[in-house]
Amino acid sequence: MRQSRSIAIKAGLYVLTMAVIVYVVVFMNTPYMINQPGTAEEVKPIVSIESGDKEEKGAFMLTTVSVSYANLWMLATSPFNKDAEVVRKEPDRNDAEYETEQRYYMSSSQSSAVMAAYRKAGVKYDVVSQYVFIIGLSKESEPKGNFLSGDIIRAVDGQPVKRFEDLAPSLQGKKPGDIVPVQLSRDGKTVEEQVELVQIVDAEGIRKAGLGVSVGEVLKVEAADKAKEVTFADTEIGGPSAGLMFTLEIYNQLTPGDLTKGHRIAGTGTISEDGTVGPIGGVQFKIVAAEREKAEIFFVPEANYKDAKAKAEKIGSKMELVPVKKLDDALNYLQALKPKA
Numbered sequence: 526m527r528q529s530r531s532i533a534i535k536a537g538l539y540v541l542t543m544a545v546i547v548y549v550v551v552f553m554n555t556p557y558m559i560n561q562p563g564t565a566e567e568v569k570p571i572v573s574i575e576s577g578d579k580e581e582k583g584a585f586m587l588t589t590v591s592v593s594y595a596n597l598w599m600l601a602t603s604p605f606n607k608d609a610e611v612v613r614k615e616p617d618r619n620d621a622e623y624e625t626e627q628r629y630y631m632s633s634s635q636s637s638a639v640m641a642a643y644r645k646a647g648v649k650y651d652v653v654s655q656y657v658f659i660i661g662l663s664k665e666s667e668p669k670g671n672f673l674s675g676d677i678i679r680a681v682d683g684q685p686v687k688r689f690e691d692l693a694p695s696l697q698g699k700k701p702g703d704i705v706p707v708q709l710s711r712d713g714k715t716v717e718e719q720v721e722l723v724q725i726v727d728a729e730g731i732r733k734a735g736l737g738v739s740v741g742e743v744l745k746v747e748a749a750d751k752a753k754e755v756t757f758a759d760t761e762i763g764g765p766s767a768g769l770m771f772t773l774e775i776y777n778q779l780t781p782g783d784l785t786k787g788h789r790i791a792g793t794g795t796i797s798e799d800g801t802v803g804p805i806g807g808v809q810f811k812i813v814a815a816e817r818e819k820a821e822i823f824f825v826p827e828a829n830y831k832d833a834k835a836k837a838e839k840i841g842s843k844m845e846l847v848p849v850k851k852l853d854d855a856l857n858y859l860q861a862l863k864p865k866a
Contacts, residue, residue, distance in 0.1 A: 555594075560610045562810040563589030565791050565818035568767075568774040571760060576752035577778030583785030583865065585774045586820060587767040588793050588811035594620075608813050622661035625674040627763025629660055629741040634764075638771035639746040639755045640798040641852055645772075646779040649749035654688040656710075660739045663725065668737030670707060670720035677710040678740065689742040696722070699734040707736070753779065766805035768796030769824060772852055773859075784856075787865030791815035791844075792824030792855075800852035804828035809836040816842045822862075823847065824855050 565586045643650045659676045678686045681695035682705040701724040709716040725735035748754045770792050777784045793811050795803035808829040823844045825833045830848040849855045
């Protein structure tokens with residue numbers, strides 16, 4: 526009997542020890558993240574235009590960086606992955622706020638891409654604000670309301686908030702310590718809050734009363750010709766760096782012919798309404814992702830070209846890297862590109 530009990534106790538301790546080891550190695554959080562190559566995904570399935578020209582023998586591809594919260598096992602094995610980079614988490618970064626911020630950046634990049642493509646294609650359009658929402662909570666001026674990342678602000682002090690510009694007038698004449706009613710939409714439900722205003726410092730260094738949150742505005746770009754309106758499929762991709770590739774796909778559908786000419790064309794870069802292509806982070810990971818998907822051409826912001834070239838040479842890639850500063854740089858290259866045999 527005693528021997529059986531001893532065996533049972535030892536077995537229990539063994540199971541408990543293994544459970545603790547698994548938790549520590551696999552599930553316990555560390556203050557690190559791991560960046561590595563993500564995906565190179567075709568843009569056409571994401572972008573839809575009712576009257577768009579669907580001819581596309583090749584493909585435009587956006588590229589991503591895979592960002593993982595590192596456990597001990599991942600940290601231990603990362604030195605053996607030549608394409609992995611270990612970085613420290615940003616201090617006090619809230620995961621929900623980070624994800625909301627990335628979705629906002631993606632939404633903004635899509636709006637900018639539509640505007641840039643419309644301007645180039647000569648499509649008339651209007652920009653309409655859909656709503657203002659909370660991205661995150663201020664670290665400098667801690668808010669005194671029950672705010673969550675992703676909350677939509679519907680009204681402040683009884684005044685409707687439909688655009689970013691509506692916030693300042695709703696707080697005009699208020700001072701820190703004042704209590705104001707704030708109406709929010711959260712997960713489809715209306716939430717009413719009585720919020721004590723806090724002191725904030727605006728971009729010009731002026732101290733005033735505010736909610737103590739960072740906000741974003743979701744815009745919708747509406748074409749005068751409804752058949753040319755752009756619809757985006759939902760994706761799990763975040764961030765602003767797909768702007769250029771979205772623009773190329775939209776412009777390709779808005780104009781006759783096939784800009785890809787049968788080639789697999791990857792790339793990265795932010796885009797602004799006037800067609801300016803901006804730099805991005807993690808270009809070395811995106812080069813690897815594009816190479817894995819057999820991209821032949823890679824559009825890269827001029828500011829990222831040096832790092833992209835170094836990585837391409839390191840992995841022995843034969844992709845042609847094309848540095849761009851403007852949308853026109855990419856379009857001029859494509860117009861001169863010979864069709865793939």
